[in-house]
Amino acid sequence: MDNTSVTVFTMTAYAVMEKNKYLQFSIFMLLYILIISFNLLLIAVICCQRALHQPMYVFICNLAANGLYGSTGFLPSTLILLLSETYEISLPWCLIQIYWVHTYAAVEFHILAVMGYDRYVAICYPLHYHSIMSIPKICKLIALAWLYPFSLFLMYFCLTLRLKFCGRFIHFKLFCVNFELVKNACSTTSYHSIVGLVLIAFIMIPQLLMIIFSYAHIFRVCLKSSKESQVKALKTCFPHLLSVINYSIGGFFEIAQSRFDMSGTSFKFRIIMSLYYTLLTPLINPAIYGMANQTIRMHVLKIYRASNRLASC
Numbered sequence: 001m002d003n004t005s006v007t008v009f010t011m012t013a014y015a016v017m018e019k020n021k022y023l024q025f026s027i028f029m030l031l032y033i034l035i036i037s038f039n040l041l042l043i044a045v046i047c048c049q050r051a052l053h054q055p056m057y058v059f060i061c062n063l064a065a066n067g068l069y070g071s072t073g074f075l076p077s078t079l080i081l082l083l084s085e086t087y088e089i090s091l092p093w094c095l096i097q098i099y100w101v102h103t104y105a106a107v108e109f110h111i112l113a114v115m116g117y118d119r120y121v122a123i124c125y126p127l128h129y130h131s132i133m134s135i136p137k138i139c140k141l142i143a144l145a146w147l148y149p150f151s152l153f154l155m156y157f158c159l160t161l162r163l164k165f166c167g168r169f170i171h172f173k174l175f176c177v178n179f180e181l182v183k184n185a186c187s188t189t190s191y192h193s194i195v196g197l198v199l200i201a202f203i204m205i206p207q208l209l210m211i212i213f214s215y216a217h218i219f220r221v222c223l224k225s226s227k228e229s230q231v232k233a234l235k236t237c238f239p240h241l242l243s244v245i246n247y248s249i250g251g252f253f254e255i256a257q258s259r260f261d262m263s264g265t266s267f268k269f270r271i272i273m274s275l276y277y278t279l280l281t282p283l284i285n286p287a288i289y290g291m292a293n294q295t296i297r298m299h300v301l302k303i304y305r306a307s308n309r310l311a312s313c
Contacts, residue, residue, distance in 0.1 A: 002141050003050055006165040007091045013174050025082045030074065031279060032075040038286035039064040041300070049299045055133040056122070057296070059115045062142055062287050063243070066111060068283030070229060073097055074278045076174045081174070091165070094176040094213035099157055103279060105254070106149030106203050110249060114141045115240050123183040123233050131307035149203060156199045171293035172257065172270045175278065200238050200255070211244060230267030239288045246284050250277025 011200060017024055040313045046052045081087055089097075121132050160178055167184030170176060179196065182189050218237065222230045251271040290296055 006168050007166075008088050009091065009170050009176075009181070009184065010170050011081060011087045011089055011170055011174065012171050013274075014084070016267055016271070017082065021082050025079060026080055028082065032071060032079070035071045035075075035137065035279075035282050038290070039067045039218075039282060040152075042286045042296070045296060045299050045303060048303075052295065052299060055114070055118055055138050058138060058142070059111060059118060060293075063108070063111050063115070063143065063285055066104060066107050067285055069280045070101065070108070070278060070295050073104060078174050084098075086153075089176065094181060095161065095200075097176045098160070098178050098181060099262055101278060102157075102264060103150050103176060104155060105147055105251070107294030108277075108281065109204065109207050109251070110145040110149055112240070112244050112247060113210040114145050116211040116214040116244070117141075119237050119240055120188055120217055123236065143194060147151050152199065152202060156195055159195060163187065163189070163192075173274050174271065175274075176233065176256075177258065178187060178273075215241075235294075238255065239293055241284055242288050246288075247277065247281055250281055253277070258268065 014021075043061050048059045065170050074097070077093070079087070081089065119132060122129050125132060159180070160182060163182065163185045164187065165181070165184045166186040167185070170180045171238045173180055179193075182192050185192075215237075218233060222233050225233070257270060257273050290300060
């Protein structure tokens with residue numbers, strides 16, 4: 001990187017937000033506080049309540065931890081840039097943010113895939129659930145969900161580290177993403193785009209197939225089950241399905257904006273699209289699992305009542 005000609009980039013999206021930047025700073029700060037509070041509360045409840053030391057809740061805990069990881073890679077720098085006069089970001093921090101945000105998105109989908117497999121085992125093999133989802137297997141699945149995307153993206157990211165940059169503008173984004181940064185490269189990067197598509201396939205397709213496989217078998221078992229069992233299965237799977245749909249919407253927005261011509265779309269809408277999976281996903285997931293999951297909701301209320309009793313003493 002010593003031969004890099006450009007070491008600072010201007011984030012043009014912030015210029016559009018300049019008029020109400022103090023209001024937007026307050027909104028982003030509030031959202032960041034909510035994300036930290038909700039996800040930490042979810043992690044604390046799962047860690048402190050022994051009744052929640054089950055595979056499904058361990059995976060939910062990892063989902064919350066990843067939400068903290070992803071939002072911290074994006075929101076603090078956004079708050080700083082909103083108050084900046086130049087909206088500039090250094091190349092080293094831009095590269096760190098790229099790795100941070102992309103690995104967050106990949107880990108999120110891997111955890112959701114593992115959670116889908118967990119629901120498949122719970123519904124299709126209930127009598128063998130604890131023998132199949134043993135502690136060693138849970139540890140391996142969690143390690144795979146984190147290490148596989150981190151390692152795979154690192155191999156691709158090394159191609160970006162070798163580039164020299166001549167352009168100095170990053171458009172339509174409040175944070176650095178690989179595709180936008182590579183547009184500023186001095187050399188031709190068509191191979192980079194091809195490798196990027198291959199990477200997306202390696203990250204997304206196996207996990208997508210796992211989710212489809214899991215729910216295909218769950219659906220098959222439910223068709224043969226009683227009405228009561230079908231309702232129970234739906235309640236068990238509903239929060240996970242909501243999370244998958246929520247993530248898929250954000251992923252679609254991000255891929256569509258990076259890979260297709262969006263010139264006919266308004267500038268502000270493109271900014272909102274880029275915020276979906278970095279901002280709304282870590283905010284919505286704790287709400288989904290805190291409100292839709294009766295067991296977690298019960299333990300949150302239990303802790304709340306206990307704290308109220310202590311406060312009144």
